Amino acid sequence: MGFSLIRIAGSALTAERLRVDVISSNLANMQTTRTPNGGPYHRRIVSFESVMMGQGKGVKVAQIVEDPSEKTVYDPSHPDADPETGMVRYPNIDVVSEMTDLISAQRSFEMNSNAVAIARQVYTKAMEIGK
Numbered sequence: 001m002g003f004s005l006i007r008i009a010g011s012a013l014t015a016e017r018l019r020v021d022v023i024s025s026n027l028a029n030m031q032t033t034r035t036p037n038g039g040p041y042h043r044r045i046v047s048f049e050s051v052m053m054g055q056g057k058g059v060k061v062a063q064i065v066e067d068p069s070e071k072t073v074y075d076p077s078h079p080d081a082d083p084e085t086g087m088v089r090y091p092n093i094d095v096v097s098e099m100t101d102l103i104s105a106q107r108s109f110e111m112n113s114n115a116v117a118i119a120r121q122v123y124t125k126a127m128e129i130g131k
Helices: 004-028 095-129
Strands: 044-053 056-066 070-074 087-091
Touching (some): 004 044, 004 056, 004 095
Antiparallel strands (some): 044 056
């Protein structure tokens, strides 16, 4: 079995860390109406896929997809408002959904951290038995 449990949980830790980074970026940019590419920031969504790792499956980031949806708010005094309609385009980011995803990622990270710690204890005890 080797250290496959640690590798598998480690792959999930890496993937969840990236998910937390993306969610944080979404929250930080929820009011960004102008990006270098033009237009508002677009919410990004992380998707995972399972991969074979040694004797078990692990997880990796399959892709990060941009959500092209936007919301418009009437604010003719905003510098990025449409001069004809007074509408400003904002990212379609819902704080509650992002915070829910953030809590889910945090819980998954904690669970996988605990799995690594338990696997390490099991391997240590197995080595002590072998002495």
